[in-house]
Structures are given as structure tokens and as C-alpha cells.
Amino acid sequence: MKKIIFIVNYLTLDEEGGNSRFLYLAKKMLKKYDDLEIEIITSNFLHSKKTFRYDKEKNITIEDKNLKITFLSTIGYEQNISLKRILSNKVFARSVFRYLKKMKDKDELPNLIYFSVPSLEYGAEIIDFSKQNNIFTIADIQDIWPEAFEMVSPFPEMVNKVLFFNSRRLSKKIYSQVDYTVAVSNTYGKIVDKYRKMNSHTKVVYLGSDFRKFDKYFNKKNETNDVIRFTYVGTLGHSYDLNHVLDAFSIVKNLKKKIELHIFGDGPLKESLEKKTKELEIEDIVTFYGRLPYLELVNKLGEMDVAINPIRDGAAQSIINKVGDYAAAGLPVINTQENLEYRNLVDSWHIGINTFNNTDGLKNAIIEIIGKSKSELKLMGENNRLLGESLFDRRITYDDLAKMIRKVVDMS
Structure with a gap:
């Protein structure tokens, strides 16, 4: 042996x-x-x-x-x-x-x-x-x-x-x-x-991830036309710039299209982010779930429409866990990450929008997503799933x- x-x-x-x-x-x-x-x-x-x-x-x-x-x-x-x-x-x-x-x-x-x-x-x-x-x-x-x-x-x-x-x-x-x-x-x-x-x-x-196992727990449930559910999955820490995300949502919350932001994860900035959400008066459209067991998280991703990957400028992250999960879930992505490896994947596979890590960049990307037809968003999501099957299926x-x-x- x-x-x-x-x-x-x-x-x-x-x-x-x-x-x-x-x-x-x-x-x-x-x-x-x-x-x-x-x-x-x-x-x-x-x-x-x-x-x-x-x-x-x-x-x-x-x-x-x-x-x-x-x-x-x-x-x-x-x-x-x-x-x-x-x-x-x-x-x-x-x-x-x-x-x-x-x-x-x-x-x-x-x-x-x-x-x-x-x-x-x-x-x-x-x-x-x-x-x-x-x-x-x-x-x-x-x-x-x-x-x-x-x-x-x-x-x-x-x-x-x-x-x-x-x-x-x-x-x-x-x-x-x-x-x-x-x-x-x-x-x-x-x-x-x-x-x-x-x-x-x-x-x-x-x-x-193992996509076969992922698919057993993933169930696409959000088929409504009157709301677009955005999501972030990961650590609520210094490398991930959710402050700009919250600022952007406070600006676009009154657009004709109803939007929501669902945040899954825990970390040192959780309390300050929850406080900021109250100060911006967007508690009605932002939900914090904390850290969920992985398979429970997979099930909740079925309710989401668009993922956000808001990496702080200068952060050392490259291809991280969450982008594989977004791919497995077939979600279009708004990406602020500077790292060219992932930005190139977003562009070459047509899975979403690369933007700048600031409030205006995120605001404009959210507005662009809201302006797209359901079929356009579906195609981006399907492309991300294909990317995942090629590069992320264990x-x-x-x-x-x-x-x-x-x-x-x-x-x-």
C-alpha cells in the first residue's frame, strides 16, 4: 500500500x-x-x-x-x-x-x-x-x-x-x-x-465544485418578472468592497424595476455594513443571511438573478470560490475585480459586465443589467454555466x- x-x-x-x-x-x-x-x-x-x-x-x-x-x-x-x-x-x-x-x-x-x-x-x-x-x-x-x-x-x-x-x-x-x-x-x-x-x-x-452534487440541491425558483434579485456570497471583510455596492443600491432603489440585494456570508465588517444599510434606508431591499452551510447556500442561489463580485482595488484575490458557485448557478456577473484572469473570462465568455470598483461604476452596471431583457440575462447566465462546466466542475x-x-x- x-x-x-x-x-x-x-x-x-x-x-x-x-x-x-x-x-x-x-x-x-x-x-x-x-x-x-x-x-x-x-x-x-x-x-x-x-x-x-x-x-x-x-x-x-x-x-x-x-x-x-x-x-x-x-x-x-x-x-x-x-x-x-x-x-x-x-x-x-x-x-x-x-x-x-x-x-x-x-x-x-x-x-x-x-x-x-x-x-x-x-x-x-x-x-x-x-x-x-x-x-x-x-x-x-x-x-x-x-x-x-x-x-x-x-x-x-x-x-x-x-x-x-x-x-x-x-x-x-x-x-x-x-x-x-x-x-x-x-x-x-x-x-x-x-x-x-x-x-x-x-x-x-x-x-x-462538483456540479452534479450542486445540481441536486440547486432549484431555480425566481421566475417572477417584477423583481431582479442581486446577490453577493463570501466574506464580509476588507478585501470585498460592499460599501460601494450599498451606496449604488441606495441610488438605484427607486428605479421603476424592483430590485433586491441578498448577502450571504459573515466577517469582521458585518455589523458596520448592517448599520450602513439602515443609515442609507435600504433595509427593505437588502437582506443579510449570515454564513450558511454550503448546500443550504446552493439552494438559496436558485432564487437569485445576478451575482456581484466586488473586489477591492489592489486586493490579492484571483479566481475565488464564489465565482465558481456563480458559474454553477448560471448567474450573470457584475465584476469589479482588477485581476485580469477573471476579467478576461467575463469578457471572452460573455457572462456579465466588468466595471470599476466605485459607486458610479456599480450603479451604471446595475442600471445596465436592469435595462437588459430577460432573454439577454438568461443568455449571460447560460454562458456562465458553460464556463463553469469547462473550468470549475471538479x-x-x-x-x-x-x-x-x-x-x-x-x-x-
Whole structure:
């Protein structure tokens, strides 16, 4: 038997409302190959809900095979950007090292370690341990740190260089020394490849969803002609500029066409956004749902007509989770994201409108959407679904990733 371990700090299980890339990939590998043993190592702190898990391990049966999930100790934190989160990452890294050392002592080392980035501390520990013990490694780049934090830091550039010096050192170490790299977008892949050997290129596989599973829970319910329902799905945080969205809706709310805005998600700015909604006197057309379990969210997307992707200027995001869900739901998109990778997809697939991340840009895009016929909006949505089936359906896009992992395992 060959053994793979996935090490993933931020893992949300299906029953916790998640749609994890790593859990899906582990299950796919077990179904596809009979000679694999797979374990997922994660934190006992659930990042998405800021709560602790109290089990030390969990076992899932996949076609008579066992998938073991191990929860390692760390400390919790309340804020995503905080010293306590940095400390939590360091504690988890030490827990990972101790666990790997125990595996070595028991002569149970894996053939491959597949790990997520971020966070960075345990990634660096994995690199050192794997080099010492001749274990192949694959890093799956989910976000670019410390760039993502620098974008929202209130400090001057010179201060940021000092604050994030260690993070930059760790990220370069991981990118340059890991055996193979995978990324969730071409944008991230190009950044990583700057630190790789000339003949080593990052494999890009968008996060995506299993569209067959998505379709089981998705039910298009909003067929009325008298209202257009706009939606945002995601974190209510500093990288996503919902303030301009609310300002735009306050301007266009009295147009002849009835409109609504439905916001799904939680985050540090939730209270201030709810307060702003009251100040703008648009509570009658704006609804906050909080963070829903993934399959419940999928069901609610069936009531929506148009999605909004309002990324703050300068943010580090590229191809993010929500755009795959918008594609699966067949929704036209209003996009303010500067990132050319997604803007080009919006234009080339004719799935919506690219605009500027300010109140006027969003206002004009909303008015343009309202002015389109039902058939025009339907065509944009159908185009987005086709885009999704081509680039975001995990049943298809993860096949090559599974083959890549198998190839590396066979080299061990």
C-alpha cells in the first residue's frame, strides 16, 4: 500500500457546511485507486466558525476504504487579522512536526505529503521534515501570503516590510523547495513560478465544485418578472468592497424595476455594513443571511438573478470560490475585480459586465443589467454555466490533479 497524507490547516468538513477541495480530492483518490491509504491532518480549531472540535480523529468510509481525519491541537482566535492567529499558526506547525515525528518513530511515514498554503509555518516544517526523510511533497497554493495581508494593512510600506519579513521568507522557502506546486489560479501560479526552477511549472486547477452534487440541491425558483434579485456570497471583510455596492443600491432603489440585494456570508465588517444599510434606508431591499452551510447556500442561489463580485482595488484575490458557485448557478456577473484572469473570462465568455470598483461604476452596471431583457440575462447566465462546466466542475477538472498525485506517489 502507498500512503498519502494531506495536511490542511483550514479544513471544513461536509457536515460543518464545507465544500473542501482536499476532502473531495482525498475521496476521489480512494475511489479511483485500490492501493492507497490516505489520512487528512487538520487543526482542531474550525476557522470558518471560530469554534473548537473536541474529537481527536474521525473516520469516513469510502467504498469500504477508510479515510482517517486527524485533528491536531492549536489555539483559537477571534479575528482573521490578529497576533493571536499568527500564534495559532505557529502552534499548529509545532503540532504537525510532533505528529510527523511520531509517524517516523512508528515507521509509518507516507510516500507523499500534499499540503495547503497558507498558512506558512507548517509548510516550512513539512519542507524540512520531508527533505530529511526523502518524502515527496506537493504544495497547493490557495492564497498568496503575505501579499494578501499587506493589501489590507493600515501601515506604510516600510513598516509592512518589517512586519511581514518572516512570512515572505517562509513563502519563498516553500515555493522554491517543494517538489511540485498546484495553484487555484494562473495568477497565483505565475507568482509561485518566479521562485521555481526554470523547467518546473505550477499546475493550475480552479477550486470549483462538483456540479452534479450542486445540481441536486440547486432549484431555480425566481421566475417572477417584477423583481431582479442581486446577490453577493463570501466574506464580509476588507478585501470585498460592499460599501460601494450599498451606496449604488441606495441610488438605484427607486428605479421603476424592483430590485433586491441578498448577502450571504459573515466577517469582521458585518455589523458596520448592517448599520450602513439602515443609515442609507435600504433595509427593505437588502437582506443579510449570515454564513450558511454550503448546500443550504446552493439552494438559496436558485432564487437569485445576478451575482456581484466586488473586489477591492489592489486586493490579492484571483479566481475565488464564489465565482465558481456563480458559474454553477448560471448567474450573470457584475465584476469589479482588477485581476485580469477573471476579467478576461467575463469578457471572452460573455457572462456579465466588468466595471470599476466605485459607486458610479456599480450603479451604471446595475442600471445596465436592469435595462437588459430577460432573454439577454438568461443568455449571460447560460454562458456562465458553460464556463463553469469547462473550468470549475471538479468531476472533470480534478481528474488531471488525481493523475498528477498518482504519478508522484509511484515515483516514491
